Amino acid sequence: MFDYHIHPSYSIDAEGTVEEFCRAALVVGLKEIAFTTHLDADRVGDDCYVNVKGKRVDIASSVWFEDYESRIRTTGDRYEEQGLRVLLGVEVDCFPGVQGALPERFFSTDFDFIIGSVHLIDHIAISANGRAEEVFRKYSMEELGERYFSILIDSIDLEIFDVLAHIDLYRRYGEVFYGESIHDLWKPHLKELSSKMLSKRVGFEINTSSLRRGMQQPMPEERIMRALRDEGISTVTVGSDAHTPFDVGKGINVALDMVKQAGFDGPSTYRKRKSTIIPWSDYEKQN
Ligand SMILES: [Zn+2]
Ligand SMILES: [Zn+2]
Known part of the structure; x- marks a missing residue:
């Protein structure tokens, strides 16, 4: 079993050291x-x-990149012997102008895996309760879709990440605000999104955090998985988006079952930002 989306306490909204997450994963x-x-x-x-040794550090500081990389590599080496492979990754927030705003060290760090996500519209997190509504009040549902997907699609062109995170994140608070029809928000954007993903070899993740928030489906929901598969997308990763060791691995088996049912050949793994599909038969042997 793989979990490709974990926030250790370097993230200011997460708890738990790299070591504690590795132990929980085993x-x-x-x-x-x-x-x-x-x-x-x-x-x-x-x-x-980010948090580094209990201090708030600006993301542009090389101190945190050095600390983060060495912590994950040294802890990873120890856990590799115990049968757990640990990858160095990052979740990049995409917004217009992101490429110029990313610190230099981002481009020179040897990441295994990079997630790209859209949380911010007009600098406001639509993933945050109480803040998302500020954005929703400004836009009709169609306008929200235009803005969200144009940021997502334009970001793919930058080639700064490997998979798109939680494609239908707008659903988390948007469903209560706009109603059921928000489940179709992606439809007018599917063709452009998938052709861009194919041309830039970008995959997508299935994010299981929604299952812990009482939602019925992971993100994206099954209909979107199937639509992307029909458009020829074959690279899928799965992640819990755990912000505490307690949530590591949660919902992964349920999500992988959906990926299988949706007709994908297997989940993908990454090394040095190169993806490999693990066929279901091999995956099931290993796990
Ligand atoms: Zn995210
Ligand atoms: Zn995340």
Whole structure:
């Protein structure tokens, strides 16, 4: 079993050390995990920080990249002997102008895996309760879709990440605000999104955090998985988006079952930002 979306306490909204997450991953039987600390470079917001040894450090500081990389590599070496592979990753927040705002060290760090996600519209997190509504009040549902998907699609062109995170994140608070029809928000954007993903070899993740928030489906929901498969997308990773060791691996088996039912050949793994599909027969032998 793999979990490719984990936030250790470097993320300012997470708890638990790299060591504690690795231990928890072994206990639940994971074979591979990717640490994906948030990299929010939008200076208009106020989240451009990470925690390093109990201190708030600006994401542009080389101190945190060095500490993060060496911590994950040294801990990973120890856990590899115990059958757990640990990847160095990051979750990049995409917004217009992101490429120029990312610190130099981002481009020179030897990441195994990079997630790209859209949390921010007009510098406001649509993933945050109480804040998302500020954005929703400004836009009709169609306008929200235009904005969200144009940021997502334009970001793919930058070639700064490997998979798109939680494609239908707008659903988390948007469903209550706009109603059921938000489940179709992606439809007018599918062709452009998938052709861009194919041309830039970008995959997508199935994010299981929604299952822990009482939602019925992971993100994206099954209909979107199937639509992307029909458009020829074959690279899928799975992640819990755990912000505490307790949540590591949660919902992964349920999500993988959906990926299988949706007709994908297997989940993908990454090494040095190169993906490999693990066929179901091999995956099931290993796990
Ligand atoms: Zn995210
Ligand atoms: Zn995340």
